[in-house]
Amino acid sequence: MKRRLSMLASSFVAAAMVLTACATGASTTTESGTGGSTTSNETGETIKVGILHSLSGTMAISEVSVHDSELLAIKEINEKGGVLGKQIEPVIEDGASDWPTFAEKARKLISSDGVATVFGGWTSASRKAMLPVFEELNGLLWYPVQYEGLEQSPNIMYTGATTNQQIVPSVTWLLENRGKSFFLLGSDYVFPRTANKIIKAQLEAEGGTLVGEEYTPLGHTDYSTVISKIQAAKPDIVYNTLNGDSNVAFFKQLKDAGIGADDITTLSVSVAEEEVRGIGPDVLEGHLTAWNYYQTTETEENKAFVEAYKAAYGEDRVTSDPAEAGYIAVYLWAAAVEKAGSTDVDKVKEAAAGLTFDAPEGLVTIDGETQHIYKPVRIGEVQTDGMIKEIYSTPEPVKPDPYLKGYEWAASLSEGE
Amino acid sequence: MEVWILQLFNGISVSSILLLVALGLAVTFGLMNVINMAHGELIMIGAYTAYVVQHAFLAYAPKASFDWYFVLALPLSFAAAAFVGWLMEIGLIRFLYGRPLDSLLATWGVGMVLQQAARSVFGAPNVAVTSPSWLNGGLDIGSGLVLTYKRLFIIALVLAVLTAMYFYIYRSRAGRNMRAVMQNRDMAACLGVSTRRVDAASFAIGAGIAGVAGCALSLLGPIGPSLGTYYIVDAFMVVVLGGVGKLIGTVVGAAGIGITSTMFESWTSASLGKVLVFALVVAFLQWRPRGFVAMKTRALDGQ
Numbered sequence: 237m238k239r240r241l242s243m244l245a246s247s248f249v250a251a252a253m254v255l256t257a258c259a260t261g262a263s264t265t266t267e268s269g270t271g272g273s274t275t276s277n278e279t280g281e282t283i284k285v286g287i288l289h290s291l292s293g294t295m296a297i298s299e300v301s302v303h304d305s306e307l308l309a310i311k312e313i314n315e316k317g318g319v320l321g322k323q324i325e326p327v328i329e330d331g332a333s334d335w336p337t338f339a340e341k342a343r344k345l346i347s348s349d350g351v352a353t354v355f356g357g358w359t360s361a362s363r364k365a366m367l368p369v370f371e372e373l374n375g376l377l378w379y380p381v382q383y384e385g386l387e388q389s390p391n392i393m394y395t396g397a398t399t400n401q402q403i404v405p406s407v408t409w410l411l412e413n414r415g416k417s418f419f420l421l422g423s424d425y426v427f428p429r430t431a432n433k434i435i436k437a438q439l440e441a442e443g444g445t446l447v448g449e450e451y452t453p454l455g456h457t458d459y460s461t462v463i464s465k466i467q468a469a470k471p472d473i474v475y476n477t478l479n480g481d482s483n484v485a486f487f488k489q490l491k492d493a494g495i496g497a498d499d500i501t502t503l504s505v506s507v508a509e510e511e512v513r514g515i516g517p518d519v520l521e522g523h524l525t526a527w528n529y530y531q532t533t534e535t536e537e538n539k540a541f542v543e544a545y546k547a548a549y550g551e552d553r554v555t556s557d558p559a560e561a562g563y564i565a566v567y568l569w570a571a572a573v574e575k576a577g578s579t580d581v582d583k584v585k586e587a588a589a590g591l592t593f594d595a596p597e598g599l600v601t602i603d604g605e606t607q608h609i610y611k612p613v614r615i616g617e618v619q620t621d622g623m624i625k626e627i628y629s630t631p632e633p634v635k636p637d638p639y640l641k642g643y644e645w646a647a648s649l650s651e652g653e
Numbered sequence: 654m655e656v657w658i659l660q661l662f663n664g665i666s667v668s669s670i671l672l673l674v675a676l677g678l679a680v681t682f683g684l685m686n687v688i689n690m691a692h693g694e695l696i697m698i699g700a701y702t703a704y705v706v707q708h709a710f711l712a713y714a715p716k717a718s719f720d721w722y723f724v725l726a727l728p729l730s731f732a733a734a735a736f737v738g739w740l741m742e743i744g745l746i747r748f749l750y751g752r753p754l755d756s757l758l759a760t761w762g763v764g765m766v767l768q769q770a771a772r773s774v775f776g777a778p779n780v781a782v783t784s785p786s787w788l789n790g791g792l793d794i795g796s797g798l799v800l801t802y803k804r805l806f807i808i809a810l811v812l813a814v815l816t817a818m819y820f821y822i823y824r825s826r827a828g829r830n831m832r833a834v835m836q837n838r839d840m841a842a843c844l845g846v847s848t849r850r851v852d853a854a855s856f857a858i859g860a861g862i863a864g865v866a867g868c869a870l871s872l873l874g875p876i877g878p879s880l881g882t883y884y885i886v887d888a889f890m891v892v893v894l895g896g897v898g899k900l901i902g903t904v905v906g907a908a909g910i911g912i913t914s915t916m917f918e919s920w921t922s923a924s925l926g927k928v929l930v931f932a933l934v935v936a937f938l939q940w941r942p943r944g945f946v947a948m949k950t951r952a953l954d955g956q
Contacts, residue, residue: 293879296777424924452923455883457874458670460663460804461918468656484779485874492801494791514779514875 282325283318283579285310285569286345288356288366293333294455294480298558299358301510302380303328305559306355308548309566319570320577327351333480335365342366346375352579353378355565358558359479360384360427367392376581378569380561382505382527384430385638386649391581393588394608395565395600396558397528400637402505403431405613406526407438407475409628414501415472417445421462421486422477424451431477431505434640434649441645447471452478457485463493466500476504483507484515487523497522503615508556509624517622527557528611529597530624538596554622555596564595568602568609599633608636655798660919661912666804668911669811670873672904673866674884675891676814679903680859683892684835685852687746688757691764692888693881695860697771698737699730699867700876704775704782720785723868727810730868731861737767738860742853750852764881771878782871803872810869814862818900821858831855894934896944905945910934 287306289299310324327349329341345351353376357363360383370377370391377392385399422428439446448469450462478486503524509531512520531542531554545555573579576587589604601610610633616624640646681689703726710722749756788806791799822828833841834851842848895906918926
């Protein structure tokens with residue numbers, strides 16, 4: 237009897253180990269190595285660039301659209317003659333929602349594929365995992381997603397929002413327009429925890445109150461207890477920094493508990509058009525999001541972008557803020573390379589400082605000092621058709637301030653990082 | 654007071670989901686002693702079946718009948734997952750009886766293949782399943798307490814599946830054959846039971862129940878290729894904690910884990926709650942290594 241049980245126990249442990257191990261290894265190979273071409277970066281007819289996103293796992297829901305928009309930008313640039321007279325050749329890797337895999341694939345792209353630059357990442361955990369690799373090998377990463385700030389690497393270009401371009405202004409707006417008591421809900425990793433640290437400092441300084449704070453593991457799907465806690469805390473606003481699939485479960489269950497946007501407003505910073513499609517617009521109707529770009533943003537450039545995106549990937553596809561940030565990252569890189577006359581990382585960085593581009597979100601400028609970009613801030617409300625309607629936007633693009641130096645209450649925050 | 658009622662309801666509903674997910678394993682792992690790592694993918698197949706049925710209804714059925722797609726999706730989910738399970742049994746598992754570690758690796762491989770297949774067919778992002786409108790909202794029992802219909806429905810569904818399984822395993826001729834084969838294969842064969850057919854049928858039934866679980870889960874959360882992986886560790890934990898080989902053990906295991914994890918979660922946080930439950934399960938298994946309900950048979954002791 238004993239033998240059988242120890243066997244059972246050991247197989248269970250083995251099972252769990254295999255499970256975690258394979259979550260990484262399961263699907264990393266399928267999409268990689270497009271074309272299998274052997275041209276090298278220096279001498280060939282093409283310039284290789286890396287595209288590194290989660291095409292599988294819990295983050296795939298979000299990252300696939302960024303991967304698609306980056307490929308679209310590459311295609312468009314190639315059709316116009318490429319960069320420095322050469323065609324851009326994407327080398328696609330799957331980070332599989334697993335941070336060590338991101339680091340490993342980044343190393344592979346720089347060392348063995350010899351790419352000129354890499355576009356990739358979504359979660360801060362994936363960026364933090366890749367950062368030392370890019371610094372060690374002096375590579376250049378274009379990171380297209382809003383994040384928690386308090387970071388500045390010489391080897392990363394940030395084309396998504398930092399906190400003072402999304403979270404801080406949205407909290408100010410909520411305090412002025414929607415109420416004072418906040419419940420903070422996030423996934424349990426670096427972005428939500430840092431973001432909430434900032435929000436808590438800001439609430440204290442600007443007269444808000446914190447009535448609850450909850451973190452759930454990435455991939456968590458049972459929100460009944462969290463929702464009970466929200467009901468008990470009776471906040472005016474749930475500030476939502478959940479990432480990935482958890483949003484689907486949370487919003488579905490929130491609606492079933494009889495809580496709509498009229499009862500408690502949620503403001504999400506990781507739910508864009510793409511996620512709205514996966515969750516269902518009827519579930520999200522009336523809830524708020526804070527971003528720099530929406531598919532409905534009214535610019536000429538955006539009309540063209542949305543049209544091209546739909547033409548390439550289908551009428552039912554939607555664009556989103558990170559997709560747009562990935563799209564302009566490719567254009568900004570190409571412009572910097574043209575200006576530098578070379579794909580050399582140091583020269584490209586130097587050329588990038590001060591570069592401007594008419595992006596779908598409006599005019600953006602690369603801030604040479606922080607390697608972030610100036611962006612307009614927008615708050616929007618989810619509509620029944622799955623689109624997000626802008627209800628507030630800053631009149632001018634906001635200067636990036638990753639360390640929140642412009643805010644007195646934030647003085648103590650950057651020390652911990 | 655209300656908080657307690659709501660917490661209890663939450664606990665029961667989490668337990669019911671765990672139970673639904675673990676019931677299939679109670680057959681394949683508990684009775685047949687096969688560590689089926691593809692169980693999560695069988696759940697996923699059930700969920701995608703619900704998605705496909707929904708689309709078929711949108712495309713071909715009159716609009717008014719859309720809400721009833723779910724009634725059809727449930728048996729079809731069972732059928733689809735049972736069919737895949739049956740294929741797995743005749744193609745792979747039957748060569749690996751009595752070799753749990755081999756079947757663990759082999760079924761893990763099958764799980765990977767199924768996940769990737771789902772990714773190729775339906776795409777990597779989630780798909781949305783619209784719940785039937787008669788399951789939207791909840792039962793308001795006063796003072797802001799809402800028991801959601803979906804969770805009530807899942808609890809009812811679990812009771813139904815449990816009852817059906819009880820009658821199948823303990824009251825039907827096929828179930829009696831199944832228990833006989835599991836307890837003493839040679840003797841059962843001598844008495845004229847076709848053990849091959851019983852094996853295949855049992856495995857298919859376990860798989861089918863996983864499919865039903867997937868269909869039910871489509872009401873609550875995301876439908877994606879990795880849907881099942883969220884639940885598989887919990888499912889194994891339920892079966893191991895409950896005691897292998899007895900239906901009632903699985904029920905007790907699910908109730909124990911569901912209710913304690915909900916309580917821990919409301920006292921601490923979701924992450925810490927999970928850790929505490931794990932620690933408690935490990936500690937409990939030290940004290941009672943055979944789980945809550947141990948099965949007394951000589952056939953199993955001999956292994």
